Amino acid sequence: MKPKLFTMKTLNILILLTSFIVLACSSGKKSAEEATTEVVEVKPAMNLVKKWETDSTLTTVESVIYDGERGVIYASCISGTPDEKDGVGFIAQLDKEGNIIDNEWITGLDAPKGMAIVDNSLFVTDIDEVVEIDIENGEILMTYPVENAKFLNDAASDESGVVYFSDTGGGQLVYIENGEVAVFKDSVSSPNGLFVDGNSLVTAYWDEQKIKTIDMESGEITEMAMGIENPDGVEAIGDGGYLVSSWNGKVSYVSPEGEVVLLLDTSGDEINAADIEFIPEENILLVPTFFDNRVVAYELVME
Numbered sequence: 301m302k303p304k305l306f307t308m309k310t311l312n313i314l315i316l317l318t319s320f321i322v323l324a325c326s327s328g329k330k331s332a333e334e335a336t337t338e339v340v341e342v343k344p345a346m347n348l349v350k351k352w353e354t355d356s357t358l359t360t361v362e363s364v365i366y367d368g369e370r371g372v373i374y375a376s377c378i379s380g381t382p383d384e385k386d387g388v389g390f391i392a393q394l395d396k397e398g399n400i401i402d403n404e405w406i407t408g409l410d411a412p413k414g415m416a417i418v419d420n421s422l423f424v425t426d427i428d429e430v431v432e433i434d435i436e437n438g439e440i441l442m443t444y445p446v447e448n449a450k451f452l453n454d455a456a457s458d459e460s461g462v463v464y465f466s467d468t469g470g471g472q473l474v475y476i477e478n479g480e481v482a483v484f485k486d487s488v489s490s491p492n493g494l495f496v497d498g499n500s501l502v503t504a505y506w507d508e509q510k511i512k513t514i515d516m517e518s519g520e521i522t523e524m525a526m527g528i529e530n531p532d533g534v535e536a537i538g539d540g541g542y543l544v545s546s547w548n549g550k551v552s553y554v555s556p557e558g559e560v561v562l563l564l565d566t567s568g569d570e571i572n573a574a575d576i577e578f579i580p581e582e583n584i585l586l587v588p589t590f591f592d593n594r595v596v597a598y599e600l601v602m603e
Contacts, residue, residue, distance in 0.1 A: 345602070345603040346553055346561070346563055346600060346601065346602060346603065347563065347600075347601045347603055348551065348563050348564045348585060348598035348599070348600060348601070349598060349599045349601050350596065350597070350598050351584065351597045351598060351599050352397060352398040352596075352597045353398060353594050353595070353596040353597070354394060354398045354399075354400060354594050354595045354596075355400060355594070356592070356593040356594050357392075357400065357403050357593065358375050358377050358392055358400075358403070358588070358593050358594060358595060359377050359378070359379040359593050360377055360378040360379055360380075360382075360590060360591060360593065361375050361376070361377050361378075361392075361574070361588040361589065361590060361593060361594065361595060362376050362377070362378055362382075362412070362413045362414075362574045362575055362588055362590060363375070363376045363412075363413050363414050363415055363454070363533070363574060363575035363577075363588060364376075364415075364575070364576070364577045364586045364587075364588050364595055365415040365416070365417060365422075365577050366396075366577050366579050366586065367417055367422075367435070368579075368581075370435070371395070371396060372393050372394070372395065372401065373393070373394040373395070373396065373577070373586065373595070374391055374392070374393060374394075374405075374415055374422060375391065375392045375393075375394060375588060375595055376389070376391055376409075376412035376413055376414070376415055376424060377389060377390050377391070377392060377412070378411045378412065378413070380410075380411065381411065382411050382413075382451075383411060383427060383451055383469075384410065384411065385410040385411075385427060386410060386411075387408055387409070387410060388410075389407075389408075389409035389410050389411050389412045389426070390403075390404045390405070390406060390407045390408075390409060390412070391404075391405050391406040391409070391412060391422075391424065391433070392404065392405055393405045394595065396579075396582075396584075398595065398597060405438055406433055406438065406440065408440075409424070409426050409431065410426050410427050411426060411427050412424045412425065412426050412431070413425045413426075413452065413453050413454065413575065414452075414453055414454035414455035414456075414465065414466070414494070414575055415455055416455040416456055416457040416463045416464075417435075417457065418457050418461045418463060419461070420434060420435050420436055421433065421434065421435065421441065422435050423455055423457075423463050423476070424455070425452035425453060425454070425455055425465055426443075426452065427449070427451065427452060428445065428446055428449040428450065428452060429443050429444055429445045429446055429449070429452070430443070430444040430446060430452065430455075430463075430465060430476060430481070431443050431444075432444070442479075444476060444479075444481050445481075446465070446467065446474055446481055447481075448467075448470050448472070449467045449469075449470050449472075449474070450467060450468075450469030450470040451467060451468045451469025451470065452465055452466070452467050452468075453465075453466045453467070453468045453491075453492050453493075453575075454466045454492055454493045454494045454504075454532075454533070454575055455494065456494040456495050456496045456501070457496065458496045458516075461477075462475055462476070462477045463475060463476045463477075464484060464494055464496065464501060465494075466488075466491040466492055466493070466494050466503070467491070468490050468491060468492050468506060471486070471487060471488050471489065471490065471491070472484075472485065472486045472487075472488055472491075473485045473486075473488055473491055473494075473501070473503070473514075484501075484516075485514065485519060488503075488505075489505055489507055489508055490505060490506040490507040490508070491503050491504070491505060491506070492504045492505070492506045492531060492532055493531060493532050493533045493534040493544070493545070493575060494534065495534040495535060495536060495542065496516075497513075497536050499515060499516050499517060500513040500514065500515060500516065501513070501514040501516055502514075502524075502534050502536075502542060503534075504528070504531035504532060504533075504534050504544060505531065506530065506531060506532075508526075509526060509527055509528050509529055509530075509531065510523060510524075510525065510526045510527075510528070510531070511523075511524045511525040511526075511528065511531060511534065511542070511544060511554055512524055524554065524558050525544075525554045525558040525559075525560050526558075527560060528544055528546060528552060528554075528560060529546050529548065529550075530546045530547040530548050531544050531545070531546060531547075532544075532545045532546060532547045532573065532574050532575055532576070533545040533573075533574065533575040533576035533577070535576055535577065535578035535585070536578070537553075537578060537580065537600065538580055539556070540555075540556035541553055541554055541555045541556050542554045543563075543576060543578055543585060543600075544560075545573040545574065545575070545576045545587065546567075546573060547572055547573065547574055547590070548567045548572065548573075549565060549566040549567035549568075549569070549570070549571050549572050549573050550562060550564060550565050550566075550567060550573060551563050551564040551573055551576065551585070551587065551598075564587075564598070566589075570591075570592075571589050571592045572588075572589050572590035572591055572592060573587050573588075573589065573590075574587075574588045574589070574590045575588060576588070578600075582599075583599055583600045583601070584597055584598070584599055584600070585597070585598045585599075585600055
């Protein structure tokens with residue numbers, strides 16, 4: 301018996317069925333791919349919880365730094381005008397609970413701002429010079445004039461003891477090594493907050509509203525985050541990200557990918573947030589409030 305031949309109608313039906321099956325498989329594959337690309341890693345939320353605040357005797361407090369070896373917080377207080385040589389600036393000492401140990405531990409400064417600790421020395425920027433203080437004796441050891449400096453601001457030290465300083469007004473980054481002052485980088489747009497992270501100098505650019513990293517060997521600059529108004533202090537929190545203060549009263553988290561998340565906003569109360577300090581072993585952020593004349597401590601809580 302001869303086999304039955306497919307009619308044209310039957311062939312068309314088979315073609316339609318085959319096309320339907322292929323389309324269905326393709327559609328299912330596409331949906332699976334879309335589902336995969338829509339999965340986004342959710343980062344843990346952060347929050348700042350207020351722990352304590354000092355008395356309001358820290359007149360125009362600009363910067364704070366924690367001395368882990370001695371368990372002491374140093375607060376630089378401008379007291380007068382931020383760019384005037386009036387001799388009324390001072391450094392205060394606090395304990396970790398916010399109690400003022402010595403409100404005027406070091407006096408006779410002009411407009412002290414950023415600080416860095418190397419061994420037994422506290423380095424403090426003071427308009428156009430850097431002051432080195434003997435911590436144990438509470439005495440000024442040395443002053444380092446900085447050529448062409450107009451508004452020295454923040455300070456940060458590396459593991460070898462080199463101290464870097466930002467000159468916001470003069471547009472330069474300088475450093476002190478073995479008692480000698482030198483320029484690290486010039487023609488820098490309004491550098492403010494500094495943090496040494498490995499081989500990178502993390503820098504807040506005031507006018508540009510950006511955070512950038514500078515390779516300390518090559519000098520190469522990489523943009524990390526933007527849109528941060530009046531960026532002041534920069535502190536690493538150990539996850540590759542940073543806490544950045546905005547002088548007008550905000551603190552933001554900058555992720556390793558450059559995302560900016562607002563954590564604190566006191567600008568509505570006209571309370572500033574100047575050059576911050578982070579104590580990683582206790583997850584405590586210290587915020588100097590500038591014209592509010594206090595230091596406020598917050599715990600960084602992961603939710």
